[in-house]
Amino acid sequence: MNRLRADLLLLLVACIWGAAFIAQKQANENMGPVSFVGLRFLLSWMMLAPVAFYEHVKNGRRPLRGADVALAGLIGLCLFAGASLQQMGLVATTATNGGFLTALYVILVPVIVWAVTGARPRGMVLFASLxxxxxxxxxxxxxxxxxxxxxxxxxxxxxxxxxxxxxLAPIFLSRTDRPFFLAFTQYGVTAVLGLMIGLGSEPLSSEGVIAALPSIFFAGLCSGGFAYTLQILAQRYTPPAEAALILSLESVFAALSGAILLSERLTGSAFLGCALILLGVILAEAAATLRAIRFRVRRRTPG
Incomplete structure (x- = not known):
């Protein structure tokens, strides 16, 4: 896989996540938010089990180190915290506030990468994030x-x-060639914690679960098992900051999904907002392409 294909996969992920936002909001009408997170990622975990087992057999001669397993578990904790807190937040806030606040992780990614790896964020990436x-x-x-x-x-x-x-995902992927193990671990950690905490603190009825089944299946199989796994695969080739920018198109697809599926009206400012997000992604991608071209030219230039 090359960088272009990885970026296109991330674009597909953003599209699926945007549509899943509607399923997440509807699920809150029928069951507790943390229980929903546990059930959806239980489906994701079951979906990835065969692929993760095949990857394990294929790489059996290269066992994982304890530090790698711990890092995968930490990323799983991040997924659980992000999914659960977002789902809980959607219960107690408006879509207006939630849509804006969710997008703020775009500016946090280059800061965290800088803190963890020492790699300073490029000016164009910061501008595109803004x-x-x-x-x-x-x-x-x-x-x-x-x-x-x-x-x-x-x-x-x-x-x-x-x-x-x-x-953190690219750090794990740079240490070991096991993207499906990372996805499998993430989903397992999130499912176990979600079900333990949700079942212990939230009311749950069979009627509510049955009513939420369409949301559970879409979020668990499409948004979770499929899209989150594609994200991990793509992040082997796309740097974290640029990946976050492409994934920020989730808010664009969420707005379009609301307009198509829920007959919500998009204002002129909303269309301008979509254009600004797309422009930010294009600028970041163009800057990355120019850097790659300059690097190849320097390698070919003698002396």
Whole structure:
């Protein structure tokens, strides 16, 4: 796989995640948010089990180190924290606030990468991230932030977890060629913690679960088992900051999904916001392409 294909996979992931936002909101009407997270990632875990087992057999002669397993577990904790806090936040905040706050992880990723690896974020990446945040602001229904709530705080904390998962995944993948093990571990950690905490603290009925089954299956199989796995595969080739920018298109696809599936009206400012996010992604990708071209030219130039 090359960089272009990886970026296209991330674009597909953003599209699926944007559509899943509607399923997540509908699930909260029928069951507890953490229980929903546990059930959806249980499906994701079951979906990845055969592929992860095949990968294990294929790489059986190269056992994982304890540090690698611990890092995969830490990334799993980030996924659980991000998914659970976001789902809980959607119960207690408006879609306007939630859509804007979720996009803030874009600016956190280069900061975390800098703190962990020492690699300074490039100026174009930071500029593109700011464009993405401005675009997300304009996509909101009213174009201004409504009254602060507990749900807003939860989604803001979730951004840190999302950024941590995106930033740490390439470190794991650079150490070991086991992307499916990472996905399998993430889903397992999230499913176990989600079910333990959800079943212990939230009311759950068979009627509610049955009503939420379409959301559980879409979020568990499409958004989780398929899209999250594609994200991990693609991050072997796309740097974290650029990956976060492409994934920020999730808010664009969420707005389009709402317009198509829920007959929500997109304002002129929302269309401008979508354009700004897309422009940020294009600028970051163009800068990466120019760097690659200059690098190849320097290698071919004698002396």
């Amino acid at each position: 464009l993405s945040i401005a675009g997300s602001w304009l996509i909101t229904e009213t174009g201004h932030f409504e009254q602060w709530s507990r749900g807003d705080a939860l989604i803001l904390i979730a951004d840190v977890a999302w950024a941590g998962a995106i930033s």
